[in-house]
Amino acid sequence: MKQPSSNLFTVGIVASWYSSNIGVLLLNKYLLSNYGFKYPIFLTMCHMTACSLLSYVAIAWLKLVPMQTIRSRVQFFKISALSLIFCVSVVLGNVSLRFLPVSFNQAIGATTPFFTAVFAYLMTFKREAWLTYLTLLPVVTGVVIASGGEPSFHLFGFIMCIAATAARALKSVVQSILLSSEGEKLNSMNLLLYMAPIAVVFLLPATLIMERNVVGITLALARDDFRIIWYLLFNSALAYFVNLTNFLVTKHTSALTLQVLGNAKGAVAVVVSILIFRNPVSVTGMLGYTLTVIGVILYSEAKKRAKAV
Template identity: 30%
Template sequence: MMINKQSLLTYVYLLVYVSLSSGVILYNKWFLSAKYFNFPYPITLTMIHMGFSGAVAFCLIRILKVVSPVKMTFNIYVTCVVPISAFFASSLWFGNTAYLYISVAFIQMLKALMPVATFLVAVFWGTDILRCDVFLNMVLISVGVIISSYGEIHFNMLGTVYQVMGIIAEALRLVLTQVLLQKKGLTLNPITTLYYIAPCSFVFLFIPWYFLESSGMEFSQIQFNLWIFFSNALCALALNISTFLVIGRTGAVTIRVAGVMKDWILIALSTVLFPESTITGLNIIGYAIALCGVVVYNYLKVRDARASQLTSESIPDRAVKDNGYFASVRLTLASLSGTSIGDCTK
């Protein structure tokens, strides 16, 4: 009976994650779109998310003391948290700006490039090796995305560039998280992650906001609705927390399946909620090809992770190292399926 309850709880977590993830992305698209709420300031919106999340995390840790802070030295903060926050802020900035130019459906199709970017960055950084089978999957994914882009009716080069830059920044963040934080032996839960990352990301976002958006914002024309702004930031915070709960409770394969479901749900819902977002047959064919490559790539990574875990069981001296590697693979796979924290505020 206990197993059934635990399984049910896992499915509830997954349902909440898929619902929140899809809802936040559609909410942000509606929020930023000139045809709907008309708040075309993606950096400002992201700063609101970061400021709200950081404030909540501060209250939970410093005032209510629900969660204990980790031991964070100045050296770790400067060498680890700051660069990770910089790429995190960049991925949010570029990813949210893309919603001004291209549809939600096409953005989800472009996100299939995440494994390609993560793999190439990992190889460059020395945390992964260039293998023929993985490289062929990268080619397959790239071909699928190219076909999908060719079939996009409302193709916009600027929006596509923004989204690709966001993907690259997110890949850099993931690899840096693996290289820097795990080498320091630092483990962050959802609240402590927001506590350290959100304020620093807010500062990094302030720089482009000052030069790109502050001078052009006309506050008299902004439709300020406290409930809409608050509910949007609250949904982003809830998604951040649910994401880490799902990652901690399920395996990489389960997260991958949930991510695929979320992508298809988003593509379908976006065409219903935003009539201007049309999908062609070539879009679907290209995305299906790319998705096949993503699934095969994730299978290879999960297989490698399981082999690493078996090795750790047979060689006790390497247990800590192998378990750290397995955790990093789970983190990477989580991001590929759309469950990374970078995706939470987009």
């Protein structure tokens, strides 16, 4: 794939990344909470099915990136383990959106660096500089403050969101351990190509057991309001687009730019969600979230400086 150097192209990719990330988050919230489609596992399975099909189209047909093959049974089992953790994180995140506003969901999600540092230490005994750990204090403190000042606080939703955030962090740590050798490294597009179908295999029995007759219920809903089908199709396609644009942003910008954009994305999502859903927010909650974002920025800066030494 050619690498256009135009600034306009880069701006377009970043705008697409923001739009798809925030769009899928808001649409998930709308479907699971406002619309009343209370089937987060089935919704996640729709996402993974779309990612399976569109990943194959993008790599095998459009050749956006060269196809990488799975080289061994061991590598396949490693990818399967990653896929299971990924499934758990997405399902728990979708469950939390049934009970929590997007703004609070994003505040909790910003604590990912804290869990990443914890899992990295527990699993690899990798220690960061003391200053890096110090920057995690405002990250956690901010969420504690935001929780205390959140008008729509829901304990079960909070636990699900914390668990989803921890699972996301665990996936990134496990991925760096399992696929660290040169022969096993896969770019994110190829990793999704293999992870998504495995995720569908995990999610199908979970959907059949825990969300019985969801297909029949969805079809019955569609007879009354056909828009539900379009919502699900668009939402699923958008879930793949999140991964595609994330890959393109990573490819066409620096790691530092990606960190800065990622930190800002959460804040943008909070503002947009409050404007759309008009969920009540408190000054205490916003101060807590702001403190968390500042902590994440300081953490990124501390890690960058530690690497430079």
